[in-house]
Amino acid sequence: MEALRYTAKDKKLELTKVEVPKITNPDGILVKVAYAGICGTDLHIIQGEFPCNAERTFTLGHEFSGTVVEVGANIKTFKAGDRVSVDPNSGCKCCHFCHSGRPHFCKIGGINNTIGIYRDGGWANYVVCPEDQVHKLPDTITLEQAALTEPLSCxxxxxxxxxxxxxxxxxxxxxxxxxxxxxxxxxxxxxxxxxxxxxxxxxxxxxxxxxxxxxxxxxxxxxxxxxxxxxxxxxxxxxxxxxxxxxxxxxxxxxxxxxxxxxxxxxxxxxxxxxxxxxxxxxxxxxxxVNINPFSFPKSLGLLEAMGDRYLNYGNLGIKTFALNQYQEAIEHLKKGTIAKAIFKL
The missing domain is CATH 3.40.50.720 (NAD(P)-binding Rossmann-like Domain)
Structure with a gap:
């Protein structure tokens, strides 16, 4: 599959061919990515201005929607074919912050465990995600609209x-x-x-x-x-x-x-x-x-349903879609401000 991968040590972003990831955890879900956004945070990461995984090359992309392809042995709530959006953020579920409902402050998880910032993310054809970070989409929300779930959750x-x-x-x-x-x-x-x-x-x-x-x-x-x-x-x-x-x-x-x-x-x-x-x-x-999106993904899905095409039409929002291999063009458009947002359409 294609994946847009980043190496922090060299500040190097490169489109490469890698193996489709395999589910190694019984609570994992393999998602075929449909749309994946470029966030301002991604630009900061690429420029070396925002913390990310410095230990290894990884796939960027923390805003994405897609379709379930395969589920782990323990999964009961999702099946192949389900349309989903993924919350990239999680905590350790054990510390004081997690137990007090503030996982975004978690020192073990939090930013240090984010899909697309520390773990492999959605700038690829496929990505494996933990079940508790995957959200099923109502029929009224399109995969195109669902690419905005993460920013709207924030x-x-x-x-x-x-x-x-x-x-x-x-x-x-x-x-x-x-x-x-x-x-x-x-x-x-x-x-x-x-x-x-x-x-x-x-x-x-x-x-x-x-x-x-x-x-x-x-x-x-x-x-x-x-x-x-x-x-x-x-x-x-x-x-x-x-x-x-x-x-x-x-x-x-x-x-x-x-x-x-x-x-x-x-x-x-x-x-x-x-x-x-x-x-x-x-x-x-x-x-x-305001620091990311603790437990606000359901509210975001509610906003998506309420907004609909009246507000979420890509053309009206200034959003332009690109193929993964057009990533340099997409980034240049964002830096020049000729568009409000770039989203990869896979």
Whole structure:
């Protein structure tokens, strides 16, 4: 089979031919991959800016959907032919964090055990996954839509953290990559209309118009101009999807008293922001981090069903599909910002 594999030591990404993986654990499931997304985290990994498996060459890809081909001896809940999406994240199920319902903080599992970051992932024709990380798709969700289950599960976790978000709140979303666009979809689905989206790439802003939300779409420079012209140009809720420290720092200055900032985008580990503790005190600011998706996959599947083609049409979201052998082209498109997201169609 084909697999897009990465060697951290050399920062080398290469399309290779490898054997179809075999089920060696009775609780394993062999999945034939249909769609596999390229995440911003993947780009950070490829550039050597995000922790991953440094011990061996492995297959990237932690966002994917597919069809069950074979199941291990212990499997009772899945069968060949089932359409599925896979949660790449898991904990050790034994530590304090796992037992307290926070497996994303697990030091043994957590990021250190993620499919597509430490274990072989979905940028391949086939992948073996543990049963407890595989989720059966309702008939109403297509495999194409299901490729977005993992990012939407992270969004669902972020929504829980930053809630309540009251209808009528003045909301700013910074960054119109795929995560920003999915937040736009979720906010519109939930009835929010007083929303502004800030994005420096005007091509991405133009793409966002296809979602027909009626939201205000502006550049960061226009955002600064409005702030300069009106000191009361402030927001009740700001969701940063850029992971860009200067954008996050600017967002803090735009928070209204009692406002909430959700830092959703993944910044590089060396990134830094500056914030005055007095402002946190005076405004009673609330700043939330969001780390992946503990137990939020079922909520994500609910969002997928509710959103449907109205919101999840690839063309409207700025998503382009590529073959595995077009990976260099896909990465270049993402870096240039000519698309919101690249997804491998296998």
């Amino acid at each position: 969004l669902a976790h972020g929504w829980d953290i930053v809630s309540p978000i009251h209808v009528g709140n003045k909301i700013l979303v910074t960054g119109a990559g795929i995560i920003g666009n999915l937040w736009v979809c979720a906010l519109h689905l939930q009835g929010h209309r007083n929303v502004t989206v800030s994005e420096p790439n005007t091509a991405r802003l133009d793409m966002l118009k296809k979602l027909n939300t009626g939201y205000k779409l502006i550049t960061p420079n226009q955002l600064k101009e409005k702030q300069t012209a009106d000191p009361n140009y402030l927001f009740d809720v700001i969701i940063d999807c850029s992971g860009f420290p200067p954008a996050i720092e600017h967002a803090i200055s735009l928070l209204n008293s009692g406002g909430k900032l959700c830092i959703f985008g993944v910044a590089p580990p060396h990134g830094r922001i500056s914030v005055a503790p007095f402002d946190i005190y005076m405004k009673e600011m609330k700043i939330f981090g």
